Amino acid sequence: MKIAFVGAGAMGGSFGGLLSVAGHDVSLIDTWADHVAAINDSGLQVDGALGEHRVSCPAATVPRDGERADVAIVFTDANNTRAGAETAKGLIGADGFAITFQNGIGNVETLQSVIGADRVLGGSSMCSAATLGPGHVSLTHMGLTKLGEFDGTESARAKSLAAALEDAGFKVALAPDIMGVIWQKFVVNCGANAIAATTGLRPAEFVRVPEIDAFQDRVLDEVMAVIDAKGIALPDPDIVARIKAGCRAKLNRPSMLQHVTAGRRTEIEALNVALVREAKALGIATPYNDSLVALLKGRELAQIRAVHEPDLDYEAWEARIAAGEEE
Numbered sequence: 001m002k003i004a005f006v007g008a009g010a011m012g013g014s015f016g017g018l019l020s021v022a023g024h025d026v027s028l029i030d031t032w033a034d035h036v037a038a039i040n041d042s043g044l045q046v047d048g049a050l051g052e053h054r055v056s057c058p059a060a061t062v063p064r065d066g067e068r069a070d071v072a073i074v075f076t077d078a079n080n081t082r083a084g085a086e087t088a089k090g091l092i093g094a095d096g097f098a099i100t101f102q103n104g105i106g107n108v109e110t111l112q113s114v115i116g117a118d119r120v121l122g123g124s125s126m127c128s129a130a131t132l133g134p135g136h137v138s139l140t141h142m143g144l145t146k147l148g149e150f151d152g153t154e155s156a157r158a159k160s161l162a163a164a165l166e167d168a169g170f171k172v173a174l175a176p177d178i179m180g181v182i183w184q185k186f187v188v189n190c191g192a193n194a195i196a197a198t199t200g201l202r203p204a205e206f207v208r209v210p211e212i213d214a215f216q217d218r219v220l221d222e223v224m225a226v227i228d229a230k231g232i233a234l235p236d237p238d239i240v241a242r243i244k245a246g247c248r249a250k251l252n253r254p255s256m257l258q259h260v261t262a263g264r265r266t267e268i269e270a271l272n273v274a275l276v277r278e279a280k281a282l283g284i285a286t287p288y289n290d291s292l293v294a295l296l297k298g299r300e301l302a303q304i305r306a307v308h309e310p311d312l313d314y315e316a317w318e319a320r321i322a323a324g325e326e327e
Contacts, residue, residue: 001025001071001161002025002070003016003024003025003069003070003072003164004027004028004029004071004072004088004091005026005028005029005030005072005073005075006029006073006074006075006087006088006091007029007074007075007077008028008029008059009032009035009075009077010131010137010138011075011101011128012028012073013028013044013046014048014129014138015073015075015101017046017055017137018046018139018168018170019167019168020044020056020057021053021055021168022167022168023167024167026057027057027058027060027063027069028059029062030059031061032061034134035131035134036061037135039057039135040059042054042135043056044056044057044136045135046137046138048129048138048139048140049142050139050168063091067091068091068093069096070096071096071097071098071099071161072088073098073100074088074099074100074101074102074107075102076102077259078104078106078107078269078271079265079270081102081106082114085098085110085113085115088111088114088115092115092119096119097119097120098115098119098120099120099122099161100120100123101123101124103185103189103270104267104269104270104274105182105183105186105274106270106274108122108179117150120150121147121157121178122147122148122150122175122178122181122182123146123148124146124181124184125146126145127139127145128140128141128143128255129141131258140252141252142170142171144171144172144173145170145173146172146173147161147162147174147178148175148176148177148181149178154174177233177235180232180233180234180235181235183227183232183234184234184235184236184239186271187243189256189271190275191216191223191243193254193255193256193267194256194266194271194292194296196254196257197254197256197259197296197300198295200261202251202254202257203246203248203251204247204248204249207247207248215288218288219272219288220240220243222286222287222288225279225284226278226282229282229284230282255267256271260300260303262307263306263308265304266300268297272293276289276290
């Protein structure tokens with residue numbers, strides 16, 4: 001199976017590298033030039049839950065002229081979904097299909113609007129991964145990966161991709177209601193990721209702070225109010241209890257915490273911001289999610305400046321404000 005990954009960071013790199021180890025024809029596309037160069041120079045280092053591998057597979061910042069794939073797997077962050085969709089469209093030609101395993105909501109609809117509804121599958125993975133440096137990724141947790149057609153059928157293409165992922169060692173299941181699965185992961189991410197990113201604490205740390213533990217309860221209350229109002233049937237009817245139990249047991253670094261630490265823009269727009277937007281349309285108040293979004297955006301900006309503008313001259317900035325040169 002010829003598989004192209006659009007986005008080859010922590011998750012895309014881990015999935016792509018392990019599929020290559022399993023014998024599939026994999027290509028990696030990522031906008032991080034240093035990462036691409038390292039992969040082409042020395043191979044992709046993949047370690048973690050499925051062992052250590054040095055993988056030789058082609059990588060590029062843009063697809064090669066005429067490159068085609070049976071499937072394009074979109075693993076960009078949610079801020080770059082439309083650009084990823086455009087890249088995927090060119091890769092799959094007239095006969096291939098695309099699938100997204102991204103966090104958040106709205107990604108499926110973006111791919112469908114660019115590529116066509118009948119050429120897009122949905123996916124969701126409870127695996128987690130980390131980027132350890134250019135050309136080096138780690139699959140830090142092996143969870144269940146689900147995928148499926150939006151009409152609930154078990155198509156040949158869905159079965160073929162599921163079999164390929166199983167070849168690579170992933171735990172995979174076909175989902176008859178993949179949109180419900182996507183929304184369930186959305187609930188999980190809304191309930192934990194931004195809290196970790198804002199506080200700098202890992203899940204098992206922040207739930208042991210009584211005030212943050214109670215704050216998380218209110219955030220989840222608002223998320224579930226939207227789920228109920230929209231009539232979405234989640235696969236796990238007791239998902240909130242599972243989130244709370246999972247947080248108490250896990251000391252992983254959620255992707256949003258990794259992004260903030262690295263001074264990168266987070267995926268908050270596809271998570272809690274999207275939740276607030278959905279709630280507003282339904283007339284549901286979300287004061288806790290509103291607060292979380294505001295604080296996360298402040299934390300995000302502070303860390304971006306700390307990483308990328310360490311020499312920012314605040315005194316000169318203040319002087320420009322005093323002189324009326326800036327608002």
